[in-house]
Structures are given as structure tokens and as C-alpha cells.
Amino acid sequence: MSKALSTQSTGRPATGAPTTGAHGPPNRGRGVTAVLGPTNTGKTHLAIERMLAHEVGVIGLPLRLLAREVYEKVVAKAGAGQVALITGEEKIKPPRARFYVCTVEAMPRELEADFVAIDEIQLAADGERGHVFTNRLFHARGTSETLLLGAATMRDAIRELLPGANLVSRPRLSSLTYAGEKKITRLPRRSAIVAFSANDVYAIAELVRRQRGGAAVVLGALSPRTRNAQVALYQNGDVDYLVATDAIGMGLNLDLDHVAFAGVRKFDGHTHRNLTPSEIGQIAGRAGRHMNDGTFGVTGQAQPFDAELIERLETHSFDQVGVLQWRSRTLDMASIEALKESLREMPIHPRLTRSRMVDDVIALENVTRDEAVCDMAKSPAAVGLLWDMCQIPDYQRVSPADHADLVGALFGFVMSDEGKIPEDWFARQVAQADRTEGDIDTLSNRLAQIRTWTFVSHRAQWLHDPEHWQERTRSIEDKLSDALHERLTQRFVDRRTSVLMRRLRDKEEMMAEIGDDGQILVENHFVGRLDGFRFTPDAAGEGIHGKAARNAATQILASELAQRADALGSAATMRSRCRAMAASCGRAARSAGWWRATRP
Template sequence: MRTQGEITAVLGPTNTGKTHLALTRMLGRSSGVMGLPLRLLARELYDRVVKARGPGSAALITGEEKIVPKSARYFLCTVEAMPLDLKPAFLAIDEIQLAADPDRGHVFTDRLLHARGSEETMLLGASTMAPMLSRLVPDAQRVERERFSTLTYSGPKKLGKLPRRSAIVAFSAEDVYAIAELIRRQRGGAAVVMGALSPRTRNAQVELYQSGEVDYLIATDAIGMGLNMDVDHVAFAAFSKFDGHRRRRLRPDEIGQIAGRAGRFRSDGTFGETGDARALDAETIQAVENHEFAPVTKLTWRNGALDFSSLEALRNSLARPSPAKGLERVRGALDEQVLETLSSDGEVRGWTRAQGGLTTLWDVCRIPDFRKTTVDEHARLARQIYAYLMSREGVLPDAWLDGQLARVAGTAGDVAVLSQRLAHVRTWAYAANRPGWTRDPAHWQARTREVEDALSDALHEALMTRFIDRRTSALVRGLREKADLAAGVDHRGEVTVEGHFVGRLKGLRFAADNAGGPLAQRAVTGAALKAVRPEINRRLGALARAEAADLELDSDGYLVWQGERTGKLARSADRLNPDVVLVGGELGAPEAVTRAVQRLQRHVADEAATHLEGLLALKLRTGAACGLDGLARGIGWRLVEAGGAMPRHELAADIAQLSAHERRQLRSAGVRIGEHAVFLPAMLKPRAASLNTLFHAVHSGDADGRFRPAPGRVCVTAPPGRSANEMASAGYLVCGSLAVRIDMLERLADAIREARKAHPRGWFALDDSMMALMGLPASGLEEVVRALGYTRVQKARGEAPDLWAARRKTRRKPAGTTRPAAPADAFSPFARLAELDLSQTAARPRTRSSRKPRRQQAASRAKRAGPS
């Protein structure tokens, strides 16, 4: 293009409106071309022109995409793809400081020196380009623009502490993905923007961020090239990158270019470090804040007037030295490396001698390496394409292209797989957009665009699935922005908030769905407070009004309502009246919780009154002036404390001294003094025994490990470590390795006593009726009988086998006259008796027939009475 019209250099830092100014100026002209550094930015401005002027007026030209309506007047292009044969009224080149880039810089330099609009040319970039523009484009009118907002350094911050609307910058896909994973767990999710993404994927990701669905953006340095987003803070996760040749630290002007994305228009922005990035030095911070950077002193250059007369002439023209000071010839350009590699191939050299062969070879060598492979591998692909183009057909075969696309068209796979497929598709899209490379360019352009769009959508979904917790993001946003959340509980108890499952309500318990990290759990809990609390209060009210038939106290000590455990027994001062605590209900109102607990407490009391009536009545009669006197009252009190049954030997001393009147009192209170146990027969019923042992276990703090025989079992294996009182309260006595139900043991004692009466020496035999009574075989019955104090006698002549006799007992010294010590309880008869001085107390009045000492008289009476 010839130099025509005025040339304006608009220089300044980011957020000065340079690109917006150029777009506005172009739309004010009859035609225009804008060269942009990124395909993504070209697509963004193309969409804006389409919106302003209609699709027929705008054209998009990049290496992989070409949309050129016949009536197009405004061309949005990447700098490499700018159509140089047009003569637009307006022409602009954005980010001209990239002319110093070692790889792409020579293209920007060429456009800077030669591309012009017939009416106006605008060169947009950083102020660091001012000296080079004065030297290379002296007739350019320079305009300096100030930043609209202030950019301030805010220091390092942990990833989990970054403010909302932050962009986190990393310099490799691996780092971007790792940071995005961490942000997902800690903050709900993030959008991902990289230069390698297709415009469709990038736009979808940016929309997630712009819409507020996520508050964090993880990006490469691609965001520094004019991509417009509402970023308040830029956090650098690193300050070094691999630039294609070596790993190096970012220059201050590069840091400023990226950090400048923080703050939009009049909104101020901040920047700082995060992750493992080392803190910036004071000099760099000052340079970034004040936009004062070292001027650009060298631009990358390559000869644009190439000689295609021969292969050697082309190579020599590419190697021509720069014509001016400050222009440094490009080194290590990929297209030149591919050319050198293919030039050593004799067949390729032969093809270059055909008409147009050398031009075609150079076009093939300039295919970008979208796949990021080695030079040799990229050269092999270029040679294959060149071979097809130099064949008799002169185009890429349809079948071959179709096969290449078919291999990468699948949309299944993770982020890495889909990204790699997109890179391959970009290669075939580039080929489809080269003039004369395919038989039907429109078909292949549409086909590659179709595959790219499908992969782009799949990649966007994969990125969202991997890096965004949609539920957490929605809940956090809803809790932050909405006064009322749409919440509900279905018939299965599933709780949803804003359409997202947050947990399950079982009875009064809310089981939150704890998938995700701490943020997800906090969001779910916060949402549940709004969604579940009204339902919890409703259920508490219904529980407080529940009928007795709707409540059940199960064998584990839980109160069940509507099929769910809503309460649990807890230890209280009164063993027969345990407390009740709710299972769940924490989200309910305190007054509703109190009423529900009171209802469950009443139900437990009703259960006790129904099934433990005998034990409660005995407890009542052990009180002052309530029916039991003297030793009867003491025995009754001990029975209540033990749960309604005790082994007889523990009460033997008191029983031996009971008067007939006291025995009648105990009998009227439902107490039976058996041969082996003293017990309340009513407490041996299955429900009463189960409830009694449950209350006993709750009181002792071992509700889960208590002794729980199956209902109806006469004999069970005795559990180790159980006290005799605990077993007796369950209605069982331990006999050897077996625990035998008390009432059946007393029936066995009756049977043995009857059998002994029939034998002159008081012996007896074990018969089938006894085994049936115990439900035991002969060996088991023998163990029980032996535990009861009987021993097998030697067989005598004429005697039946298996005879048993009472084991002889060693005579012991009779017990003293003092009563057994008892706890100092106000209701215990032992407390009253302990206050008496027995040595000075008159003896008990005797009847006419009682002339023996009291101990002998009581023993004789007990012998005559037998078990009661």
C-alpha cells in the first residue's frame, strides 16, 4: 500500500480506549481494515461491527477463519492475515509494540512500515514505541492518552483470599488447569481463557465470568492483548514464561501490559502476586503503577520483497540484512526452519521448479504449528501437504481431508484431549482457507468450522465440569444477591435450592450434600438455613401434636415418628424417667424444639407407666408412709434400684429376718421371693424386660452394648463382663456359661423340689420334662443344675443312674444382728434404722409361741414357709 492520508500514532497504557477509538474512527469511514494481535480480539471486534453495521458490512479474516461477504467494507483481521491488496480508507494496527517480538515481530514491523489507509492510518500501542516511531515513521502525528483509572499494587494474596472479579495469570496450560482446580474447591469455580482456545470456547468462558456465574478468571498472558473484561484485580501466579526459545522473566512493560487489565474505564484496579510467585521489587512496582518503562530500541525485521526466481534466491532474499539501524533481522523463524528442512529433500527441490511450485512451498512453510510439535514433525506434515498440492490434482484430496477431520471430530474426552483435537482442526481450517488448496473451499471451510464448533462446545462443557461447581456458584451468588431463594423439599425429603440438590431431610435431620470443598459445604449450609428451616419448624409442630399411635420407642432407645428417628433417650437423675433429646432439629425455632421434646418426654413416661407399672408402683410404695414397712421397705427399695430383680443370695440376710407381715406386704406389692431370685414377675414380660434393660443401660451410659436377649428365649449364652444385677434386671440369672430366665429357673426349682420329696434321701434325676422346660439338652441342663448347687451322686446298687443331690454346704458363723449398710437415702429404711442405737433398743415383742432366739425363730419360719 502506498503512504496516503494522515498517520496518527495513538500511544498510552492499557485502559486508555485506544482500540475503541480506532474502531469508532473506522466506522466513520467508507471502508477500513484493522490488524489485531489475536484471533480472539479480531473476533470480538468483528462481532461489534456486525452488531453496529450488520453482517453484510463486516469481514473476518484470520489464519483459520474467513468470513468475507461480497458487500463487506470493514475488515477485522489478525496482523498476519491482513489483505494487503485492498486500498481501504482507514487502516489501523493494534499493539504495535509487538514489532519487537522475536517470533511475530517482523510481521508487525512490515505493516508498520508499509500498510496505510488512503485517508487515515492509526498506529496503536504502548508509549515505549515513541522513539522508534519518530525514527521509522517521522510523519506520524503522535497522540498520548492517559489511563482512565488508577492501577495500584496491593501485595501478595493467597489464592483462597483473592477478591471477587480477579484474574489469575499463569503461563502454561498445566498451571492454568492446576489453579482452576484449586479455585473450584475453594471458591466455587473459575473461567479459563487461553490463546489456544477457539473464539467460540473463549467467548463462552468469558460469558461465564462476565455474567457473574463465576468470580474468577484463570488466564494466560493472552488477556494482556486487548481482551475486554470486567477485572478488578490481576494476580500473577508466576513472573516467568517459556517464550518458545527459553524460559525468562517477564519484563516490567510486559507485567504492566497484563496488570493493566485490572480496572475498566473509570473503575480503579489492583495487581499483585499469588501462589508461589515471588514478590515484585519496588522499582518494578513503581514502573507499573506509573506506566514508565524503558523505550523499545529494536524491532524485528525480515525482508518482505522476496525473490521467487529460484529456491536459492528465495533463501537469499529471506536472509537479507536489515536496511536500517534499530531493525534486527528475525532469527529462528519457524517458517524458515521448515523451508531449510524441506530444501534438503531432492523431490521437494524438483517440485519447486514447476510453475508456482516455489510460491506454494513458501505458503506451506508458513502454516503455523498449532499443534506445538517439533520442527521435524511439523516439516513432515508440511511436506505431505506440499506433495498433494504439487500432484496432478493440485489440491488436497477430499478423502484425505475427510479422514483427517474424522480422526479429530469426536467430542468425547477430557480437557487435554479436546484441546489437542482443536489444535489439529485449526491446521485443517487454515488449509481450507488458503486459496486453491482444496477442490471445494466453501465446503471444507464450513466442515472445519462445524467440527471446530462442536469441539469448542465440548471443550467449554468439559472446562465447566472440571473447573466450575455449578451448584456452589449458584448458591453463593444467590445468597449474595437474592433475599429469597427458590427452595423446596419433595416427598422423598430431597432439598433443592435454586434447582440444585443440597441435601436430604430425614425426620428432623438435615444431611447436607458435602460434595466439594469447604466453600461448597458453607454454601450448602447457608442455603439450607433458608430452605430447610421452615420445613423443620413445620415438622416440629406436627411432632408436638402427634398421637401416641404415631410414636414408637424402639429397642435402641430412639423415638420413631413417621418412620424416622426424631428423638433419643438420655441419662437423667431418675433411672425410670430418662430424658429425651431430639435427633436433629437444630435449625428449628427454640420454642418449637421445646414443645417437641415435651411431647416425646410424655410418650416415654406413658410407655413406662404402661409396661413398668409394677416397678413404678413398688417405687411409690418404698416412699414414706406408702405401704411397706421395715425390712420389706428396704428390700423393695433395693429391688427398684436394681431394676426389679436380684439374686436371692444378695438379700438372704434380710429375707431371713422378714416377719410374716412384711412378707405379705412384699407379696401384695407384686414381689416374689423365689428359691434363687427375688423379682417382680410382671417385669419378665418381653416388652417390660426390654424397656427395663433399656432404661438401665441409658442410665449407666451403655445403651448400645446392653444385654438384649431375643424375646421368648429361656436360656442364652451369658455375655462376659455383665454384673449379676444387670442380668437380673433383664430377667436372667447366670448359671455357669448360660443365662437363664428367672421365672423358668424358679419353675425348674419347683420341679426339683417335688422330685426330691419323692426320694427317701432327697435325691433327684434329670428328666425330659426338665430339659423341655429349659429348652436345653442334657449337658446344658447338667451345667445349670450344677450352678444351682447340686452335684451328681455316685451310683449305688439298685439306684437309677444320673441322680443328683444338694451339695453339702460348709457351716458358717451366723451373721451379726446389725443390718447391712445401705446408702444414706431419705427414702431408704436403712437410713432410719442406722440412726438407732441397737444396743439400747428394746427387743422386738414376741408372740406366745416365739420363745427361741430371734435368729433361730426366723430360720425356722423361713424353713416352714419355703419360697414365696
């Protein structure tokens, strides 16, 4: 069973880590199975099933969003009391947990597990987080079974770095076909449109709203709760289109039929560059889930794909990963300079390259320019604390200097005589984010702020009452997430049109009524007015909105006009009968002799 659990996201050795030297990978391929293949091959599902077959299991996933999704699946099978969720911002740890679902950075360091799995292992080549995945590749081991899941592009690297590992290929469950170029307004239902900046996503979503009734929006900066709510709009059929960044390339399993690229150029945090074929493939592969075939293509300003790229995407044939990002796992905390020196250590294996200056190293370099910080960080314990604080994610992305100031302030608090972050100071920071008014950008910024404090609240040794602040920050994040979802929906979804179109498409019976004044309401939405036999549609309904309103109105108008025609026909018949009766009475009166007598 499990040992004491430590879950700080320090990038240190993970589950079942053997003791090895700093320079090269251990010969640990024996007992490791690498399940490799394109998207939609059932790799994550396999890992869940294998984990549940063991007494204790751990799975490391690349995103908090995906960790939450897998956690819910495991809970459904094993029960909430058996499953832990551990991410940088979220901790659910039942006392008798057997299965641990984690982000890769947050995998417990001291847990003897029978089963360990790492998902999306190709991220070992990623410039930002690759060194963490490489660490897990070498050192995360289950005592009975270890699974590495990822793209086939990792085959050569794993074969070379983990000799003896069992390599298994899994074919895609459905086909993926290039569908060419289409205008945004001509894209088929159940499409995702991919762009690479928030402004482009918003502009496309506005167009889809005008022409198709609305779109769900997914960006990497959204909180998991907001992203899930937006995805639900699409999955539930409230809208037929999804506009997203490359955030949909990982961690979102959607019922997509088509993926349309509005561009293939992105800013990766350092420079603007074109996506690699394998990156395009990761995104395009979201089309067609399970046994349903999918298509991909281009739209907007994107140029059509050339024949070579199309063939590679359709056959999932991509270049093998060259080198993996690496960082020494034996960091020297004797002094600040010793720590920096160990971070500069070079690997000796040609398949490995030293990790570049990423966020935590940049934070360390910037914060140690402050002499006061350096004066406090004189012991190994203090240096270790400073390095732990450098792991705080820079969610707000204002500037590296601002983030370093935050790290320095928190370090000063914990190194003070009080030994904790002051309650009143922390309360003020949290309160600044506790407001739900404002537009999309304002709410997004507040969410970034509160995610920082949520992360800090899960470092129990830094706060006087961490449980209180965990609950408080989570509550605020939920409120902000719900408010942001509402703003996104208000801006990019025409509720009336989406409801009417969905009901019409599904041929569902709609609640409709005609008021005494002729006002027609369908599902409580005003669609027009009926005056006698004349229908006047809602003047505000233009384009797709007016079309949806008119189509919805025809369902009630057909029966109402028929009733009015019947009523009119009945009235005409009655008048005809009255005239006939009057004529008959007149003839009878004349024959009786009193008609003429009564005439004036």
C-alpha cells in the same frame, strides 16, 4: 471502493502499500497518527469509531479472538452486510463489505481503503511475529487516515522511523495499584490468577474449585469459541475467579478487579526467561476496566515485587522499544536459494534488526532438505507456492520435522498432475479429528489438528471443493470447542456450589422444596435432609461446598421450621382445649348424677 481482494497470509505487503526499496522504511510519517498509551485507554474503541466515519476501512488486530470481538462490535453498529472478518482460519466476506476486520497477517493486500488501523503496534518488536507488524508500520496506509495503536514504549521508534507522524498520548481511564501478596484462597472476588504453564493453570484452578467453588480457565491454545465460553462463565458470575496464562494480556476485555501473578517466568518458545516490566504491565493492566480502579499483586510461589517495579507498573513507565524485527518485503522467488538469500537480507536502519528464524523459515529450511521437494520447486510459481505453504501455522507443535513433512506432502499434492489435495486423503485427515470423547489434553490435540485443516480449507486453490471443507472443518472445530469447554467446566467448576453462591450473593429468590421424605432441594441441588426439627446437611458437602449448601438451606429452613413450630403449637393448644373440655364434661356429668351411675 475496494479492488479485488486477496487474503493469503503470506506476510507480503498489506493494504495501501507503496512501492519502496527493500532496505529502509519510506518517509511515510505524514498522515499517520500514533495513539499510544497503557491498557484501558480506549484506543481500540477510538479506532472503531474512526473507521465507521469512512467509506471503506480496514483494522488489523493481533489475535483471531480479538478480531472476532471487534467484528461483532462493528456488525452491531454497521450491520452484518457491511462488515468482513478475515483471519487465517475464518473468512466472512459479504459482497458489499465496507469494513474489514482482520488479523494483521491476513490484512488484504490489494484494497484501497480510506482508513487503516493497526492495533498493538509494539508487537513489531516481537521475536516471532514482529516482522509482520513492522511491515504494516511502514506500508499499511489509508488514503485519508492511518492509525497506529499501541504502547507508549513505541514512541521513540515511531518518531525516528516515521518522521512527521502525529504522536498522541492517551492516559489510562482508571488507576492501577499494587495490593501486595495474598494466598490464593484469600484473593478477592473478581480476580484473575496468572500462571505460565498449562499444568500450573490446572493445579491452581483445582485449588480454587475446592476452596471457592470454581474458576474459568483461559490458555492461549484454546480455540476462540472455547475461550469465549470460559470467559462467559466468569463474566456471567457463574464463577468469581479466572485462572489464565498471559493470554489474558491481549484481546480479552474482562471485568477484573484484581490480577494476581503466581509467577513471572515463562517459556517463550526458545528459552525460559523472566517477563519484562512492560510485559507484566500489559497483564496487570487488565485489572480495572473503564472508570473502575484495579489492583495487582502476587500469589502462590511468586516473590513480592520490588519497589522500583511497583512504581513502574503503577505509573506505566517502561523502557522504550529498542529495535524492531524486520524482513525484506521483496522476496526473490526465482529459486529456493534465491528465496533463502532474500530472507537473509539485512536492514540498513539501526532501529531494525533482521527477523530471526521463525516458524515459516524453519519450515522452509526443513522441507527443502527433501530432494523431491527441491526437484518440484524449479519455477518462480512453484517456489512461491512452497513459501505460501510454509505459512501454515504449526498448531500441533509436535516437532519442526513433523510440520515440514506435512508441508512437503501438501506441496507434492498440489504440484502433481491433479493439481489439488486429494479429496479422500483430506477427508481422512479431517475425520481423525472428528471425535468428541476424551479428556482435556486429547480434545486440545484434536482441536490443534482441525485448526490446521481449517486453515488449509481457506486456500481455495489447494482443494477441489474448498467451501465444503470450510463448512465441515468449522463444524468440527465448534463441536470440539464445545466439548472442551464442557470438560474444563466439569473439572474446574462445582456447578452446585457456583449456582448456590451466586444466588446467595445476589440475594436472588431460590426455588426450594422439601420432599415427603425430608429431602431438601435448592435449585434442584440436594443440600440436606430435615427430620422433624433436625437438619442434616449433605454429608458430601465439605469446605466451601458445605458452607454454600448450608447457607442456601437456611433460606428454606427458616420458614419451614416456623411452619412446623406453628403447627406443633396449634396441636398443643388443641390438646389442651380437649382436656379442658373433658374436665368440664366430667364436672357436668357428676353434677347431673349420671357419672357415678355409669362407673363400673
